[in-house]
Amino acid sequence: MSNAHQLHQALPSDEIDLFELFGAIWKQKKLVMGCTLLAGLLGVGYAYLAPKVYQVSSVLRPAAINELDALNRSEVYKLPPADALAKVAAQLDSYETRLGFFRANPGLFGAFQQPGRSPEQSFEAFNNNDAHLVVPDPKNPDSLNNYIRLEMQYPSGVDGAAILNGFVTYAITQQRDQVGADLKVIVNNRLNELKGKIDAARANYETGKASRIAKLLEADDVKRAQLQDELSALRLQMQAQRTSRLAELDEAISIAKSIGIKYPTTPSAMAAEARTGSGQVMRTEVTNQAIPLYFLGTQALEAERAALARRTNDDFTNNRVAEIGKELRMLEVNREVEVLKSRKSEDIFLQDVEPLWAEQARLRSLNIDMSALKLVTVDRQAQEPSSPIKPKKTLIIALSLVAGLMLGVLMALIWHFVQARRQAGPFSAQDERRLPHR
Template sequence: MNNTPQLHPHLASDEIDLFELFQALWKRKAWVIGCAMLTGLLGAGYAFLAPQVYQVSSVLRPAAINELDALNRSEVYMLPPADALAKVGAQLDSYESKLGFFRANPVLFEAFQRPGQNLEQSFEAFNRDAITLVLPDPKKSESFNSFLRLEMQYPKGIDGAAILNGFVDYAIAQERGQVGADLKVIVNNRLNELKGKIDAARANYETAKESKIARLLEADNVKRARLQDELTALRLQMKMERASRLAELAEAIEIAKSIGIKNPTTPSAMGGEASRSSSQVMRTVVTNQAIPLYFMGSEVLEAERAALKQRTNDDFTNSRVAEIGKELRMLDINREVEVLNNRKNEDMFLQDVEPLWAEVSRLRGLNIDMTDLKLVTVDRQAQEPMGPIKPKKALIIALSTVAGLMLGTLVALLLHFVQVRRETGPFSLAGDRRLPRP
């Protein structure tokens, strides 16, 4: 009877037996341990031979309100503590600020300088990898949101704490100088603006003063001209009156001579002489008519005519001429114009400039020296680190060992499955049995 060939038990099922895998791993534990030891040694070598990296940090917070009170009360430059912290943060993050500190402290940065590199190239290596500005999380509440943290990572042999603290002080000093410069410019601009307003007021005053003097002098000239015209007309009038008087006297003299009146007389007296008697009579004549001029007598009239002909000036005959002379003499000097021209301190007469002078005095009294201005509070200065942050030896060794264990396990499993494949293949020894002859 024919014997039926027996198949290998592994062909009966494709299921993985965990116990069998565990036995396979145990048989090849040397591979697992060897890989773990090898990777562990490699990790330990890297951990102990890799360059050590250290880290220092500094924390800045807003200054107290009283530190900036004097600056803010100046009403010229407003700088709240939060804004001052932001300005310092911008200075810390500034490329120019970092480069300036790098140039100012070459001794601290000797380790960053490489042969064949210029200063800017050496600085690029420092600026790219060394200092990092950490900003607060804007999602957090405001009370915890006002701070700046500056971190620096550096290799062994560099005084990182001195570099970071020095850079913080340098940035604060730079921003303090910038605030002082801005304040000085603003104050100077305000002073120039006030000076311009005062100069404008002074120019307006000068214009008003000259205009007033011109008006006063013009009024004097007009009045002088009118008085001169009046005096000329008055003298012409008096001359014509004198000529009229001479003509009147000439006529009266002719009449007096014709009727034989040499001495002054009256019409009643002339009538009385015709009927003169021995008795003395006193007459009183009451009349409202003027006595003709020829009754003055020819002698008196000729004397008056001779006096009028010899007269060269009629001014004394009219009191108005003296008044005009007095007024003309007073117009020779305008005392108001003289006072205006003789003012010594004309700024005292400027209008609406008292507030400007007060503001100028206040601005000139401001202290623009920002040497002692405290912009921020250094909450924590950089301190020498207790140890490097890189490489983390224990972690590297542990991870490399775990990786070795995983690698060893993978190798052991691969070897096991290769062996199983060989044993269960179509040309394996277990499947190469021949059937017995009948």
Template sequence: MIALFQAIWKQKLIIIATTAVCGLLALIYAYAVTPEYKVTSVLRPAAINELDALNRSGVYTLPPSEALLKVGASLESYDSRLGFFRENQELFEKFKKPGRSLEQSFEEFNRDSLKLTQPDPKKADSLSAFIGLELNYPQGVDGVQILNGFVDYAINAERDQIAADLKVIVNNRLTELKGKINAARSGYENDKEARIATLEEADALKRAQLQDELKALRNQLKAQRADRMAQLGEAIGIARSLGIQKPTTPSALGDSARSGDSSIMRTEITNQQIPLYFMGVEALEAERLALQQRKTDDFTEARIAQIARELQLLQSNREVEVLKQRQNEDVFLQGVEPLRAEVVRLSNLSNLDFTNLKLVSIDRKALAPTSPVKPKKALILLLGLVLGGMLGVLIALVRHYAQARVAGPQPSMAPALSATLTRSNDAGLSGKTLQNDRS
């Protein structure tokens, strides 16, 4: 080892020169390679009051933690990243390479440059949830604008998605409520038509019953008049046979045959009905003539006048007229007031301003870095010097063994070799002498 070290030490200039050259090459590489920078943005859950307007809508609930996850999913989404890449191609000119399509250039950028970080659930280092986004970019690229722009793009995209989801939910709920109101309106119209039909049917039935009663009463009066005329005819015959021309009474008829004082006044009390023929021929014939000349018997029955009044009232049903003349029938719908109030409330949700909806809190925006993360010049220089030293030692060893093989054994090693050979010969001679003595 001492001889080896001496051989290496004799070639120290070669080792130093090799180390210096490698260090110089490493230093040139460190300054020649394009610097790479790194920016970071951190997002945390928004305050509860930021999402209060959305959560109080009653149709869309979004806790701050879920909003952060939605934005994180948008930041991690390949489609969101590609959309931002397409819309801001002027920011990604450095990532484009000849012969590659836009999607291929984006694929390399998405794989190597952009990274999403989240807290490790197994570790309790972070006191609250967060989402970090890191961007590595070469010199000449505005990485701060790219990262901050992409964060804003993802937040706006998620905000637009929430607005679209809320609009769809509200429209579906409005459609459902309007369907219920239309069902209530249809039920009301059916009830109204049924009510009108019921009233008209009741009026028709009542009218038919009254007309039947009127007809029966008139036939009854006609029969009573015929019976009265028959009675009058019979009474006229009796009165004519008795010679009664003027109305009289049974007692007066008995006293008419006796002569006497004609100035006698009689008062007759009886509980029996006096026969009709005592009315006399003249009165009976006058009554029969009047009955024969009568054209209608309606005035003789008070019920006929009542029937006529009822028929007159049945000619127009005021309730039916009022039902048919209703203009705004929605005010008569039953049980739709809560539905209408909900429709008005949901309609007002369409005016909800989402531009100021804060889904997440940007805890740290990307800022321009003060130094690149790559290359690490000191580390590269140190590595170059170490590798140069190792290469120099290797060259020295190779030269040493190459020279030793060409020149043969070294003079410094000859005495040792001759002493070794002498000891070997002496050992051989003593061995042969011992063998001869034994034989």
């Protein structure tokens, strides 16, 4: 039993004694301090020799409502301040805009050019690593969603403030030009639309006018034909009446000759003459019966017949002939058609085009020049930084000292365990040979 106890005391224990470790580290304090000092020197060297990186930023906020009031009141292009800020943000984040600014300002990006790199490759390096857009998180209710921030990191020898401010101005100008171009296109499209409506109204007017003239002329032709037919019928009627009158006169002359009536007389006068003979007598005769025509006597009847026989035109015997002549004369010229054809400013007769003309005049009077339009407010311009953001000297030195300390401690512990293993190795072999066999 005593041999086993002595052997157990002689064998190394598997438990770690913290005091023994601290003692071992303290014994190697020079090693630990040397590693810490070496790492600290390396950190100091890196902190002061590493390339310096600077950062600038610019903050943009929505423009005041009155800055965009004229554009919004045009009723053509609606652009609230928040939308204007979003459009500028899209321009700032646009690859095409950044490439355009890069190509337009080669002098500002000379430091980004490296041997063996094409300008496009240099721009890619700048675009991917050096400039980025920061927008507030819309899901965060505590964040203010009415701003955007553009940040850029750059090495020494680069005018970062000039680049960032120039890029912001370039992007705003590009967006302003885009708004102006969009407004011009919209106005031109609306003007073309209004012109089409006015042309349609003018075409409808021309069609209506031509239709009206055609209807008036057609009505005149119909009326003229009807009057000419009526005139021809009247003349035939009058000719027939003249022929009938001649026949009546011939018959009356024959009767008057047969009874010896040469001068106009009446039946009562003839009866009185037959009874008393001739005499100077004045008679008044009232009767409701028509006296036969032959009582006019042969002299009057033959005179009338001769006159009718010589007549070549019966138009004067009927007033309607003169009225027809008047109407035909009036139909020779249609004054309404003449006025319609002689119109000079026909647009004033168009229907329902006054609102179109008013809108057309309003659109043409719009100021499409957007050079003075303020889309956003530059809340903070980029300023030349007073110190670089990289390398962080204090942090690098502190981390290097901590790393050196940890490395020294690790090396001290490794040295302690190696020495302990060497010391415990031979003793264990001898004790193992001395162990009693059961």
